Amino acid sequence: MQPIITIRQLNKQYGEKIVLRDINLNIYPGQIIGYxxxxxxxxxxxxxxxxxxxxxxxxxxxxxxxxxxDNVLEVKSKVGYIPExxxxxxxxxPREYLAFIGKLYHLPDDVxxxxxxxxxxxxxxxxxxxxxxxxxxKGMRQKVLITSGLLHKPSIxxxxxxxxxxxxxxxxLIKELLQALKQEGKTIFYxxxxxxxxxxVSDRIVLINNGSIMADGTIDELRQNSTDSLEQIFQxxxxxxxxxxxxxxxxxxxxxxx
Amino acid sequence: MNKFFLFLVMLPSALWRSxxxxxxxxxxxxxxxxxxxxxxxxxIGRMNKPKKERKYGTLINIFxxxxxxxxxxxxxxVVKDRVxxxxxxxxxxxxxxTLMLITDFSNVLFDFRDKYxxxxxxxxxxTLVLARLLHVFIYLFRIVxxxxxxxWIMLGYLDGWKSAALFPLPLIMMVFMAxxxxxxxxxxxxxxxxxxxxKDIMNYxxxxxxxxxxTSVYLMPRFFNPEHPHESSILNYAWLKFVPSYWLGVxxxxxxxxxxxxxxxxxxxxxxxxxxxxxYVLVKKLAPEFSRKISGIDAVETGEVAAQGTxxxxxxxxxxxxxxxxxxxxxxxxxxxxxxxxxxxSRSFRMRVYPTFAYIPVYFFYLLTSRKTSIGITFSNLGNxxxxxxxxxxxxxxxxxxxxxxxxxxxxKAGWIYYSTPVEKPGRIMIGAFKALWVKYFLPFxxxxxxxxxxxxxxxxxxxxILALLNVTLFVACMARISYRHLPFSIMEQAKQGGSRILxxxxxxxxxxxxxxxxxxxxxxxxxxxxFFVLSAILLWLVLDSYSNTSWDNMxxxxxx
Numbered sequence: 001m002q003p004i005i006t007i008r009q010l011n012k013q014y015g016e017k018i019v020l021r022d023i024n025l026n027i028y029p030g031q032i033i034g035y036x037x038x039x040x041x042x043x044x045x046x047x048x049x050x051x052x053x054x055x056x057x058x059x060x061x062x063x064x065x066x067x068x069x070d071n072v073l074e075v076k077s078k079v080g081y082i083p084e085x086x087x088x089x090x091x092x093x094p095r096e097y098l099a100f101i102g103k104l105y106h107l108p109d110d111v112x113x114x115x116x117x118x119x120x121x122x123x124x125x126x127x128x129x130x131x132x133x134x135x136x137x138k139g140m141r142q143k144v145l146i147t148s149g150l151l152h153k154p155s156i157x158x159x160x161x162x163x164x165x166x167x168x169x170x171x172x173l174i175k176e177l178l179q180a181l182k183q184e185g186k187t188i189f190y191x192x193x194x195x196x197x198x199x200x201v202s203d204r205i206v207l208i209n210n211g212s213i214m215a216d217g218t219i220d221e222l223r224q225n226s227t228d229s230l231e232q233i234f235q236x237x238x239x240x241x242x243x244x245x246x247x248x249x250x251x252x253x254x255x256x257x258x
Numbered sequence: 259m260n261k262f263f264l265f266l267v268m269l270p271s272a273l274w275r276s277x278x279x280x281x282x283x284x285x286x287x288x289x290x291x292x293x294x295x296x297x298x299x300x301x302i303g304r305m306n307k308p309k310k311e312r313k314y315g316t317l318i319n320i321f322x323x324x325x326x327x328x329x330x331x332x333x334x335x336v337v338k339d340r341v342x343x344x345x346x347x348x349x350x351x352x353x354x355x356t357l358m359l360i361t362d363f364s365n366v367l368f369d370f371r372d373k374y375x376x377x378x379x380x381x382x383x384x385t386l387v388l389a390r391l392l393h394v395f396i397y398l399f400r401i402v403x404x405x406x407x408x409x410w411i412m413l414g415y416l417d418g419w420k421s422a423a424l425f426p427l428p429l430i431m432m433v434f435m436a437x438x439x440x441x442x443x444x445x446x447x448x449x450x451x452x453x454x455x456x457k458d459i460m461n462y463x464x465x466x467x468x469x470x471x472x473t474s475v476y477l478m479p480r481f482f483n484p485e486h487p488h489e490s491s492i493l494n495y496a497w498l499k500f501v502p503s504y505w506l507g508v509x510x511x512x513x514x515x516x517x518x519x520x521x522x523x524x525x526x527x528x529x530x531x532x533x534x535x536x537x538y539v540l541v542k543k544l545a546p547e548f549s550r551k552i553s554g555i556d557a558v559e560t561g562e563v564a565a566q567g568t569x570x571x572x573x574x575x576x577x578x579x580x581x582x583x584x585x586x587x588x589x590x591x592x593x594x595x596x597x598x599x600x601x602x603x604s605r606s607f608r609m610r611v612y613p614t615f616a617y618i619p620v621y622f623f624y625l626l627t628s629r630k631t632s633i634g635i636t637f638s639n640l641g642n643x644x645x646x647x648x649x650x651x652x653x654x655x656x657x658x659x660x661x662x663x664x665x666x667x668x669x670x671k672a673g674w675i676y677y678s679t680p681v682e683k684p685g686r687i688m689i690g691a692f693k694a695l696w697v698k699y700f701l702p703f704x705x706x707x708x709x710x711x712x713x714x715x716x717x718x719x720x721x722x723x724i725l726a727l728l729n730v731t732l733f734v735a736c737m738a739r740i741s742y743r744h745l746p747f748s749i750m751e752q753a754k755q756g757g758s759r760i761l762x763x764x765x766x767x768x769x770x771x772x773x774x775x776x777x778x779x780x781x782x783x784x785x786x787x788x789x790f791f792v793l794s795a796i797l798l799w800l801v802l803d804s805y806s807n808t809s810w811d812n813m814x815x816x817x818x819x
């Protein structure tokens with residue numbers, strides 16, 4: 001099977017700071033990739049490169065067998081991006097915002113309207129379709145954001161902490177959605193800190209730390225015959241020391257205050 | 259520079275302490291806010307490019323403020339009575355900085371980040387209110403200082419060192435006055451309005467006040483006899499003694515300058531006492547309510563959480579029909595739609611752009627009536643002159659002002675969407691947004707003006723109306739192509755640029771006048787008018803085409819310039 005995304009020798013640095021170093025990755029169609037790592041590991045930078053937002057990197061990124069750098073518009077039209085923070089023009093209503101986004105993806109009006117209604121209905125937001133989003137809770141905004149990322153039926157869905165701000169029912173819905181999208185043959189690149197969710201939904205887990213891939217495989221391959229949870233594996237591979245000791249030190253530091 | 263200003267405002271620490279502020283916290287808050295101002299985050303579009311040093315930005319701002327200061331210095335030269343001339347001077351300056359405070363600094367005054375960062379900390383209300391006031395004071399003083407420099411030097415030259423030495427004290431008091439006047443009005447609005455309605459009320463209050471102030475600036479020159487300015491006497495305007503700027507002017511009686519309005523020397527005490535009293539009332543008495551009310555208001559553009567919960571926006575399709583009628587590409591349609599919707603709902607946009615609709619008739623009225631003839635005669639002779647051209651070309655201010663604020667938004671971070679969607683040329687979105695503003699704001703206004711012109715000047719002016727419409731669109735399209743190559747609502751608003759924005763809008767008034775002058779020259783030559791029309795049409799087509807072909811590289815280059 002041909003990989004849908006191929007990353008070769010990907011490097012990125014901001015000034016002196018190296019954010020990504022020699023990333024090599026093959027992602028196959030229909031896979032859910034759990035992309036995890038501590039803060040500042042380079043997850044968001046990878047995501048921004050894959051979505052075409054950042055274009056000054058070194059190395060090669062092939063999507064659908066085409067060089068991303070040379071076919072950025074074609075790739076963008078087939079990728080759906082759902083960022084962590086729901087930054088949207090919230091003076092608009094969901095209907096207006098989705099019409100705007102739909103136009104940027106060159107979708108016909110009737111298709112935008114039809115898909116928007118159906119998707120918002122699934123999120124129980126159809127009743128709010130004509131309300132300005134500045135009155136929405138964080139979870140409601142996140143649902144509109146997810147809708148806007150899936151509106152154009154992307155082949156690859158890139159999610160950066162999509163569960164941020166969602167209530168328990170919505171989290172269950174998203175987990176089910178991930179499986180449904182997988183069934184449809186879509187490839188999902190899923191960044192998260194929520195280890196239990198990543199462990200449950202991912203076919204393959206890529207762990208990145210300090211800009212380099214530390215581990216890459218199924219959860220069973222990462223366990224290496226142990227019974228460790230993903231959280232424990234994560235801690236072992238990324239932590240600079242004993243977390244219990246660090247917590248004790250933190251508490252002790254507060255006791256020293258005058 | 260920040261350190262110097264911080265040092266300056268912390269000099270009367272004992273006074274701040276006596277008002278109930280915690281000095282350590284006050285200094286820490288101010289220090290952090292000033293630091294944040296210097297480190298405004300970059301927009302999304304710039305994230306890939308190193309930030310270019312805005313080396314000359316501050317210098318240009320200082321120079322522009324200084325240039326404006328030369329204009330305000332005028333009363334000092336033409337009016338002999340020092341108290342009167344300084345009263346006029348302080349009136350000008352007080353008006354301008356109050357206007358700035360209302361239009362550009364309300365975001366600083368109501369920094370809603372405080373709600374999440376400072377409100378949960380053990381900081382008392384008085385420290386919070388004082389920190390806000392002093393923060394804005396530093397902003398204002400940065401602008402006022404270069405603006406008053408020419409007057410300061412001129413005072414030293416004309417009157418000697420005593421007058422120059424006295425000048426900074428009333429100047430500082432004037433800044434405090436402006437600050438407290440605006441704050442007091444805000445507090446009254448806060449007291450009367452529900453928190454969720456406060457922002458809308460304040461928004462319309464800002465629009466109305468801007469118009470009133472603008473109108474008063476143009477009526478002020480009536481204070482002195484334009485034919486014999488040296489003979490203007492304050493005795494004809496005895497009511498001035500009730501105006502704070504007179505209290506500032508009368509301070510010069512301390513160094514021996516005569517006071518024409520007998521028995522009013524004592525009012526100079528008010529110049530010092532009035533701001534201090536305002537500060538006392540504001541910080542000591544009203545601070546707790548101020549903080550409480552502020553906490554009831556949500557972030558900058560999101561004021562109606564409770565009230566709007568069930569409010570529905572009609573899902574109208576009129577703007578969509580227009581978007582399809584005026585644009586071919588989907589990107590341009592998207593640009594048209596976002597500009598149409600967002601400009602109706604953004605308070606900051608309304609506040610900046612709506613007053614322009616009033617400025618134009620006011621300015622036109624001012625230009626008409628500044629002649630030596632009476633208003634009645636002026637209007638009856640209006641049809642005989644060529645003031646119609648002036649009016650038609652002045653309509654461009656509406657479009658210029660709308661274009662200037664189209665790219666800015668409190669929600670600039672939402673602009674990430676342009677970068678992750680398959681947008682081939684950002685220029686297409688820009689041209690769509692430009693057309694939306696043209697159709698929504700400029701065209702209806704221009705039609706009103708054209709109707710007035712037709713009524714007064716008759717049918718022969720139809721050709722002039724069409725040529726002016728073309729020229730104004732051409733001029734603003736050129737400006738957009740040169741200065742506004744940014745995506746709509748994708749750039750952060752920066753309060754620091756507030757002063758220069760107002761200066762720019764004043765300076766920009768001259769350029770369409772020049773284009774109108776060309777039109778004026780061709781008035782009696784029909785073939786020249788026709789040639790002008792054809793040339794303008796070709797140029798407009800070329801400029802709009804170039805604007806819509808703005809590439810990502812062009813845009814990023816424009817942003818880093």
